[in-house]
Amino acid sequence: MQDLTQEILELVRRTSTDLPPDVEAKLRASYADEEDGSAAQGALDTILKNVELARKNSTPICQDTGTPLFYVHYPEGNSTRKIKKMIQDAVVEATRLNYLRPNSVNAITGKNTGDNTGDDHYPTIHFEEVDQDQPLTIELMLKGGGCENVGAQYTLPNTEMGAGRDLAGVRKVVLDAVHQAQGRGCAPGILGVAIGGDRSSSYLASKETLLGEIGEENPNPELNAMEKQITEEANQMGVGPMGFGGKTTVLDTKIKGLHRLPASYFVSVSYMCWAYRRRKMTVKGSEVIYD
Incomplete structure (x- = not known):
């Protein structure tokens, strides 16, 4: 297969330095919705100016360039070993060029590798095989440590919160996760929620939901209504941008x-900060398309 190291490097650069249009548009709408002269509007103004400067100068949107999470859909017959090597090489070069901060620290020794390499889980790469006639797609999410730290997993029923094994109980624990996060997750945030699964698959699915665009309609009408309800109720908490208060949490x-x-009912919440960095590349023959 063709060497895509440079193309993946460009994917990393775009993800780290250029906030997706749907995220920026939502932040601008939120800025307009806040009270003039408020701390909330001031925080959003600073965020938006930072977004513009990062794009103009091709510099990271946030000093915490996050954990690189790659989601690869590869056609039958492609080598995952070769794709993994290309991704790793691109990440090393992106670190050298300062698109990524050296973030990979050995949990036992405390030593930083200096180039974002590590064990088999750093960077994190998820592979899924697709039909041979389908294009190779690579999606990248950069998830900062601050928002990762305020993610949460609940087991229902939760008697302390009066949350049962139903969607009403799910709503209660998701809103609790937002309340517990306050401004520590670099609000305003985006919530990725998975209901069910085991502990690991539930967390994985909660992050996968974050690959979609802001405002996408959920194909399940009940979940679609619940998404809107949780967003509305979370924004009534008054946490606001960066925890300064306001309408946009x-x-x-x-x-x-x-x-x-039947014995398990997990609800996993992956919290994404306002620096909602995700991009996609699609390989069609010799053509590479970036979204």
């Missing part, structure tokens, strides 16, 4: 339902 909510064992 959550930009969007995305929910996915999974099958589960």
Whole structure:
């Protein structure tokens, strides 16, 4: 297969330095919705100026360039080993060029590798095979440590919150996660929620929901209504941008339902900060398309 290292490097550059249009548009709408002269509007103004400067200068949107999470859909017959090597090489070069900060620290020794390499899980790469006639697609999400730290997983029923094993209970624990995060997750945030699965698949699915665009309609009408309800109610908490108060605590909510064992009912919440960095590249023959 063709060497795509330079193309993946460009994917990393775009993801780190250029906020997606749907995210920027939502932030601008939120700025207009806040009270003139308020701390909330001031915080959003600073964020938007930073977004413009990062794009203009091709510099990282945030000093925490996050954990690189790659989602690869590869046609049958392609080598995942070769794709993995290309991704790793691109990440090393992106670190050298300062599109990424050296973030990979050995949890036992505390030593930083200096180039964002590590064990088999850094950078994190998820592979899924598709039909041979389908294009190779690589999606990248850069997830900062601050928002990752305020993610949460709940087991229902939760008697302390009066949350049962139903969507009403899910709503209660998701809103609790937002309340517990306050401004520490670099609000305004985006909520990725998975209902069901086991502990690991539930967390994985909650992050996968964040690959979609802001404002996308959920194909499940019940979940679609619930997404809108949670976003609206979260924004009534008054946490606001960076925890300064205001109307904008959550930009969007995305929910996915999974099958589960009867004995388990997990609800996983992946919180994404306002620096909602995600991009996609599609390879069609010799052509590479970036979204």
